[in-house]
Amino acid sequence: MTLTSPGPTVGVVGGGQLGRMLGEAAAPLGLELLVADPTPDCPAAPVVRDQLVGGFEDEETFRDLAERSDYLTFEIELADPDVLERVAEETGTPVHPAPETLRTIQDKLVQKRRLADAGVPVPEFRAVDSAADLREACEDLGYPAMLKARTGGYDGRGNVPVEGPDAVEDAVDDIAGPAMVEEMVDFERELAVMGCRGDGERDAFPVTETIHEAEILRESVAPARASDDVRERARDVAHDVLDAMDGRGVFGIELFETTDGEILLNEIAPRPHNSGHWTIEGCHTSQFEQHLRAVAGLPLGTTDQRFPTVSTNILGDVAERQPAALSGEEGILETPRAHLHWYGKREVYDLRKMGHVTLTGDDPDALLADARDLRDGLTFE
Amino acid sequence: MTLTSPGPTVGVVGGGQLGRMLGEAAAPLGLELLVADPTPDCPAAPVVRDQLVGGFEDEETFRDLAERSDYLTFEIELADPDVLERVAEETGTPVHPAPETLRTIQDKLVQKRRLADAGVPVPEFRAVDSAADLREACEDLGYPAMLKARTGGYDGRGNVPVEGPDAVEDAVDDIAGPAMVEEMVDFERELAVMGCRGDGERDAFPVTETIHEAEILRESVAPARASDDVRERARDVAHDVLDAMDGRGVFGIELFETTDGEILLNEIAPRPHNSGHWTIEGCHTSQFEQHLRAVAGLPLGTTDQRFPTVSTNILGDVAERQPAALSGEEGILETPRAHLHWYGKREVYDLRKMGHVTLTGDDPDALLADARDLRDGLTFE
Numbered sequence: 001m002t003l004t005s006p007g008p009t010v011g012v013v014g015g016g017q018l019g020r021m022l023g024e025a026a027a028p029l030g031l032e033l034l035v036a037d038p039t040p041d042c043p044a045a046p047v048v049r050d051q052l053v054g055g056f057e058d059e060e061t062f063r064d065l066a067e068r069s070d071y072l073t074f075e076i077e078l079a080d081p082d083v084l085e086r087v088a089e090e091t092g093t094p095v096h097p098a099p100e101t102l103r104t105i106q107d108k109l110v111q112k113r114r115l116a117d118a119g120v121p122v123p124e125f126r127a128v129d130s131a132a133d134l135r136e137a138c139e140d141l142g143y144p145a146m147l148k149a150r151t152g153g154y155d156g157r158g159n160v161p162v163e164g165p166d167a168v169e170d171a172v173d174d175i176a177g178p179a180m181v182e183e184m185v186d187f188e189r190e191l192a193v194m195g196c197r198g199d200g201e202r203d204a205f206p207v208t209e210t211i212h213e214a215e216i217l218r219e220s221v222a223p224a225r226a227s228d229d230v231r232e233r234a235r236d237v238a239h240d241v242l243d244a245m246d247g248r249g250v251f252g253i254e255l256f257e258t259t260d261g262e263i264l265l266n267e268i269a270p271r272p273h274n275s276g277h278w279t280i281e282g283c284h285t286s287q288f289e290q291h292l293r294a295v296a297g298l299p300l301g302t303t304d305q306r307f308p309t310v311s312t313n314i315l316g317d318v319a320e321r322q323p324a325a326l327s328g329e330e331g332i333l334e335t336p337r338a339h340l341h342w343y344g345k346r347e348v349y350d351l352r353k354m355g356h357v358t359l360t361g362d363d364p365d366a367l368l369a370d371a372r373d374l375r376d377g378l379t380f381e
Numbered sequence: 382m383t384l385t386s387p388g389p390t391v392g393v394v395g396g397g398q399l400g401r402m403l404g405e406a407a408a409p410l411g412l413e414l415l416v417a418d419p420t421p422d423c424p425a426a427p428v429v430r431d432q433l434v435g436g437f438e439d440e441e442t443f444r445d446l447a448e449r450s451d452y453l454t455f456e457i458e459l460a461d462p463d464v465l466e467r468v469a470e471e472t473g474t475p476v477h478p479a480p481e482t483l484r485t486i487q488d489k490l491v492q493k494r495r496l497a498d499a500g501v502p503v504p505e506f507r508a509v510d511s512a513a514d515l516r517e518a519c520e521d522l523g524y525p526a527m528l529k530a531r532t533g534g535y536d537g538r539g540n541v542p543v544e545g546p547d548a549v550e551d552a553v554d555d556i557a558g559p560a561m562v563e564e565m566v567d568f569e570r571e572l573a574v575m576g577c578r579g580d581g582e583r584d585a586f587p588v589t590e591t592i593h594e595a596e597i598l599r600e601s602v603a604p605a606r607a608s609d610d611v612r613e614r615a616r617d618v619a620h621d622v623l624d625a626m627d628g629r630g631v632f633g634i635e636l637f638e639t640t641d642g643e644i645l646l647n648e649i650a651p652r653p654h655n656s657g658h659w660t661i662e663g664c665h666t667s668q669f670e671q672h673l674r675a676v677a678g679l680p681l682g683t684t685d686q687r688f689p690t691v692s693t694n695i696l697g698d699v700a701e702r703q704p705a706a707l708s709g710e711e712g713i714l715e716t717p718r719a720h721l722h723w724y725g726k727r728e729v730y731d732l733r734k735m736g737h738v739t740l741t742g743d744d745p746d747a748l749l750a751d752a753r754d755l756r757d758g759l760t761f762e
Contacts, residue, residue, distance in 0.1 A: 002762065003707040003736075005725045006427075020408060027405055027428045030723035030736075046387075046430045047408045281665075284718050284741070293714070302717035306687065326384040333674070336683035337665050342411035344386045355384075355411075360665070381383065 001298070003030050008296055011036070011069030011093070012044070013062065013084070014076035015051055017343040017353065018272050018288075019044030021280070022075065025288035031296060036065045043344045059083050066091040073097075073249060073295045075271050077106055096295045097197070097270045098247030105270050109150045109180040115265055118244035120237060122265045123256070128179040131172045138162060141183040147171045150178040159215060185264060187256040191224050192275035193238035194287045195251045198300040204238045205283060205290075205303045207231040210254070210275045216351055219312045219371065220275050221364050222282055222305065226257055233263045241268060250291040252276060274313070274353070281339050281358050282309030307360040310367040312375045314342075316352035324348040328378040332357050338374060348380050382679070384411050389677055392417070392450030392474070393425070394443065394465070395457035396432055398724040398734065399653050399669075400425030402661070403456065406669035412677060417446045424725045440464050447472040454478075454630060454676045456652050458487055477676045478578070478651045479628030486651050490531045490561040496646055499625035501618060503646045504637070509560040512553045519543060522564040528552045531559040540596060566645060568637040572605050573656035574619035575668045576632045579681040585619045586664060586671075586684045588612040591635070591656045597732055598655050600693045600752065602745050603663055603686065607638055614644045622649060631672040633657060655694070655734070662720050662739050663690030688741040691748040693756045695723075697733035705729040709759040713738050719755060729761050 007030035012019050015037030023044050026033045033048040038055045045051040050068075054061025057080040066072055066087045072095040074084070081099035088095045105111050109127055116122050126137035128147065138145050143165070149158035160171045162181070172179070190212060194205040209224035210217055224231060238253045245251060245268075252273025254266040276287035285293075285301030293300055314326070324345055332340045342355040359371045388411035393400050396418030404425050407414045414429040419436045426432040431449075435442025438461040447453055447468045453476040455465070462480035469476045486492050490508055497503050507518035509528065519526050524546070530539035541552045543562070553560070571593060575586040590605035591598055605612060619634045626632060626649075633654025635647040657668035666674075666682030674681055695707070705726055713721045723736040740752045
């Protein structure tokens with residue numbers, strides 16, 4: 001291999017916080033980053049070579065991006081896999097992970113079928129195209145069950161719990177499109193593994209415990225406060241998931257540890273993931289560096305952990321969309337081993353991901369309590 | 382304090398590798414960076430908001446930079462302090478560290494006098510304006526002695542050893558300008574401390590051992606392989622140096638540990654310094670984050686060390702100036718806990734600083750040997 005200046009350019013579809021953190025990780029490796037995003041001056045813009053302004057299905061933008069890049073990747077599932085595939089073919093710029101993988105993952109039903117076929121343990125599920133389908137499925141799976149839109153869901157949007165037979169019609173109306181239903185999993189805790197496929201190698205970061213509220217990630221604790229055996233099995237499942245995917249890159253793999261001690265796959269994301277932000281300080285290689293290494297065909301870095309680490313999201317807590325102004329951040333800046341990550345989003349709205357805070361130390365319980373205290377000291381004005 | 386988007390902008394005079402690493406550190410804190418540098422597409426350009434192209438004495442460029450920035454700083458001593466001072470006054474944009482501090486440091490004689498007056502231990506020195514001055518000084522200080530240009534020296538350029546009375550005339554001719562001469566210090570090892578002045582606080586990173594060859598830094602070892610007592614006294618000297626300076630920011634403080642066990646100040650740089658690059662991985666706060674915190678008036682981060690750490694420079698090893706192309710970097714990428722930092726310089730020439738490699742671990746001796754092996758595996762093609 002040869003390092004040059006300028007080095008290879010990685011074109012990223014999407015320039016939100018994930019693009020911004022990819023930008024922070026690129027320069028040491030000698031990589032240059034371009035992002036394409038419809039929002040002018042997106043979060044990644046100040047730390048990358050250039051932003052192309054265009055939508056996630058805009059073929060012209062994708063083509064410009066591909067022509068200026070040596071590798072293409074994406075940091076948002078809304079990227080159109082058909083357009084990516086066409087542009088890659090026309091320009092010869094490879095896309096990682098493979099557009100086919102993105103297509104599979106975008107449709108939750110196709111995703112689950114593919115993984116179940118590959119032997120990955122998943123909750124029981126059924127396709128749902130009508131209220132009759134849902135009623136029949138729930139007779140098998142039991143109530144409550146979770147109805148999910150097959151496409152477009154995000155941070156719990158597109159998920160509707162079905163409490164009983166009377167709720168079936170409304171749930172199907174709510175989703176208003178192709179759906180799937182899953183048994184409601186009785187879980188001890190939720191886990192996540194950031195896996196990575198490189199050029200002929202694969203690896204996984206230490207298992208993370210993820211704490212959600214209203215289906216939005218609040219905190220990540222690494223290593224997960226689960227038994228060694230559970231953590232080992234979670235990693236095994238992650239490896240099986242990676243083997244079922246195509247192309248290179250980081251995958252966020254969300255899992256359930258059931259009350260029976262089983263590991264079940266919940267969902268995967270073909271990109272760096274919120275539950276892996278802690279790796280920036282907590283591991284020797286961050287998930288962002290790892291994704292770039294994979295996409296650019298460089299050797300993967302070690303996934304070893306530096307310290308027990310907790311991160312907590314900074315979410316919007318305002319009633320109305322308004323310019324972002326956060327007070328209380330000096331509490332984070334004054335705390336040794338607390339790390340602020342501000343995403344630079346111009347506006348805040350309720351529950352919008354505006355940044356995160358990472359704390360490293362020794363004891364996960366104490367770190368979690370401290371991280372919550374720091375976060376609770378923040379207010380949007 | 383309040384975090385906004387966009388956050389405060391820091392304007393940096395100079396956009397070399399130090400500007401690039403400042404750029405990598407800015408976004409998490411919510412800061413935006415602008416750099417001014419005469420070389421179009423300088424190393425910092427791909428990771429900052431914008432580069433202004435202009436020289437280090439160009440008042441128009443400095444004014445543009447100041448008008449677009451909330452704080453001004455510099456990453457190169459060639460920045461003109463008079464211009465900085467005028468522009469700061471005209472635009473109201475504060476400069477850190479103070480231009481007066483830069484002016485003091487730029488003149489090695491003034492620097493040494495100021496520090497000696499403040500009680501900092503320094504090698505014996507004399508002003509030299511003629512061969513007669515040098516001859517007289519060396520009668521006091523003994524031969525060999527080190528003649529140094531008062532201004533413009535860098536990486537050993539501007540330093541001439543004076544071996545005996547016969548070498549006096551040539552040495553003065555070589556420097557061809559105002560100079561100073563210092564006793565040649567018989568040192569056990571060279572040390573460096575990255576100190577920082579914040580808003581009403583000051584702190585210093587752990588003492589680093591620096592290994593030079595032909596007066597160019599080759600490796601840094603942290604903590605320095607010196608006694609606890611020596612390290613403690615080196616930190617004390619660093620604190621005294623910080624107290625003698627004005628304005629906020631990181632200072633690179635280079636020291637000698639003499640064979641008699643004394644600590645003597647060698648030189649200071651009013652900016653992040655090559656001997657502190659190891660802090661990116663080796664400390665919880667890097668010198669680059671610390672400099673930005675200080676300049677922007679944020680609380681300083683902890684200077685605690687994460688692990689024993691060694692870094693080694695990647696220097697040009699070519700006879701002629703040529704496009705940069707480095708082979709052998711896969712050795713670094715494949716080594717767990719080795720971190721590549723490529724500066725993105727377009728061209729390489731002999732001994733040019735092209736990048737560095739950092740290794741973290743347990744045993745400084747082993748890390749140093751491993752880092753040298755990795756570096757020796759690199760070749761410019």
